[in-house]
Amino acid sequence: MWRCSTYEFDERMPIIMGILNVTPDSFSDGGQHNRPDDAIDHALKLVEQGAHIIDVGGESTRPGAAEVPIEEELRRTVGVVAELSRRGVCVSIDTRHAEVARACVAAGAAIINDVSGFRDPAMVDAAAACDAGLVVMHMKGEPSTMQNDTSYVDVVAEVRDYLARRAGELEASGIARERICLDPGPGFGKTPQQSLELMRNLQELVRLGYPVMTAASRKRYVGFAYGIDDPKDRDVASAAEALLGCELGATIVRTHNVEATASALRDLRPLAVIALGCNVALVAQPGEEREAKIAQLNMAIGALCTLPDTDIVDISSFYESEPAYYEDQDPFVNAVALVRTGIAPKELLGYLHAIENSLGRVREIPNGPRTCDLDIVDYQMYVADTEELTLPHPRALERDFVVRPLSEIRPNFAFADGSTLSDADVKYGAAVRIG
Template sequence: MLNTNHAVWRCGNHEISLARPRIMGALNVTPDSFSDGGENLGSEAAVARGLAMLDEGADIIDVGGESTRPGHRPVSPEEEIRRIAPVVRGLVAGGAVVSIDTRHAEVARMGASLGAAIINDVTGFTDPAMVKVAAETDCGCLAMHWDQGGLGSHPAHPGAGRKEVQLDDSRPARPAPVALAVRGGVSQHRFTLPDQAPIMRQIMGFLGDQARVLQRAGVSHDRICLDPGPGFDKFADEDVVIQRATRSMVSMGYPLCTAVSRKRFVGAVAGVDEAALRDAATQGMCIAAVANGSRVLRVHDVAGCAQAVNAYWAVAEKDARQGFVSLGSNVGERVANLTRAVQLIDQIPLTCVANVSHAYETEPAYGISTPVVNCVAEIRTELHPLVLMDHLLKVEDKLGRKRDPNRDPKKPGHTARTIDCDLIWVEGETHQGAKLTLPHPRLGERDYVIVPMEDLMHNPARFLEHGGVRVAERTERVGAVTADLGEIEWA
């Protein structure tokens, strides 16, 4: 293994590595969400949108059945369950890591029973019933700060001592600043923002207290993630102060979620009134948060955020990962096809080939009618796996790979091909989606992968099983190796 950062967020059966930023796609199954209300209201459309987010770069899908926009209409737990249950069921069946965005214990319990891996509680697990659900499941817990009375960050705070419900967006009014002196009849002010200290004492104190409540109930430290709750009964100025304090919140020792997507304060600082047009500004704030240690980004525009964060990460961080690509050819000069594919992979940006196995003749598998020549290339890459997969598909195109446009991408191919490039494993990465699944779901059953990997390491079965991949016995595998065709001269 190349990396030494082994921080993970444990969520049900999933261990989400936080060695790089993770994207949580917001999927609102409500008619009145502040940024995308009604777009995904039907369960089939919502499931399709959630699965599409996986291919766009989402690591987690956060499903919400109750809007938290200003002036929202609260819904009963029964109505919330009716809205989201089929969506959760469909996304879990599709392999997604699902988060339930709810403040109701009944909804959280239902989600966990259907396979949801995370409980995202906007009230920060202040309800003992929610704490009980967290303790009785193995879900990850996302605890958010929300004080409906406001932060009271300024002596002239208009909401001090008064409860003002303003959900999922910044309160429109700004607190009146304190006049420090009068010169020439004009009030003079010293600061553009309120003092950070009282704001962060309140937020970090609350989040720390709630994390300890969860731990005392039996929730392990590595299941807890924190969210300062931008936009929830907070002024725009206060939200900016909170975002500037990201590094301080990260120092508490828990993963930190940045959930600023399309919020009013984001539009305020960027000059964008319409929520749906605030994605570029959202991405700017997300990159600032990542630079200061936040590792979970909750956004609506997954594709745009993934593009921005991947570009930032590539130039800001040295993050080389070990990976393996399985190559196969059963058309034309098969060994030459493998050789050229390896050479093209070595030319992919931020990627190099470290080693290549021998070429092996193997029995046809998955409906292919002719023998195949296979090898495995060990690589080092600093690209996001989905970005790397796009490059591998381009390698296939350059070598004349023909694809059936009607083929189910989740099923193995049944056609001849000049080259097949399967990204089968990347260090610290798990992913589900139509474009890419990591580790490869059939990795452990393929003799034409396991045998070539023996050229690259002492015991690939033990290596893979340590990462959760079961390797079948030789007699149970498909695509049996029949001949060693020797080294591939690719350098």
């Protein structure tokens, strides 16, 4: 759960944040909702269309934007926040100023969305003094200067590491981890190509274990990727980007066009967790058995790539593990893959058995040696207990060779039955990361 004051949001399903700019100069909708009555009407319309949160912004942060006086930002936002909160709407305040954040939280805002990433100690103090949810964004410099320096050696790694540090510092200030959401900030101190690379690798941020926001709506990188010059014409492409971001593991979707986004997100495919194992090297020189086992798992991963309506989202490192249950056999090499798939669980199981058979698996001894083992550990929002298939996998949390690799790529994973990832019940298959 992402905890935002009195609101809790289940991270397993997309959370739509509708954008409400009460500004005269925002890049795509400035001046459209300046009057409080117009702003409130538009916000309520976004809620009707499927928005779970309304993000109120009183200062444009487009490239080159000048800072707005605090008094003016307060005048634009506090009354709108108070009225929407009074009407039962979960409100986020989009600001980089602690005074505005405090006033809007006092008026009922449940989330502080800070484009400057809580770099200001006063903003950290404001966050620590309340129980609002927090959106921590990456931006180089300030809006007026952020496009002056867009140099990165590795934009994905640098943004990931920055956000990890900022979140860690917030936690060190006494802020609960479950309040924190991360936003990579596409377009903020980044070229369109850098933003595109960043948004195509959101799984790297998801590995940090916090909710992740995808905020592609009408951004310049969307225009770059889809060849659309006018920001107002980018809504369909932005919705497609929102869907892709959620498939990669993002949870919160910030958007101007809630209706188009909600429609696109109906195509979000379930997330399946697949555990891979091998301890019989078919072809290996003496001393190279581990490498041969890894090669066979890579062949299985390659076969997963060929499944219809299925995409691999993330894959853990390889781990070497002790045999479990039947101990008189060689060590295993294991990994965990996350896939988005439109294949139903029992049909998916059939595909996995076909991959195992193609790689020479022979089922002679229960839990015995095998050239390839593919198990469905979890299938999002699906629970089953039949002779053919039990989900979530009933032994997943007692197996170190499942818990460790899954923890690497989804530290706070929640299973379909509501249980959460933990090593408290691990008993078998002690695993060590090997690469």
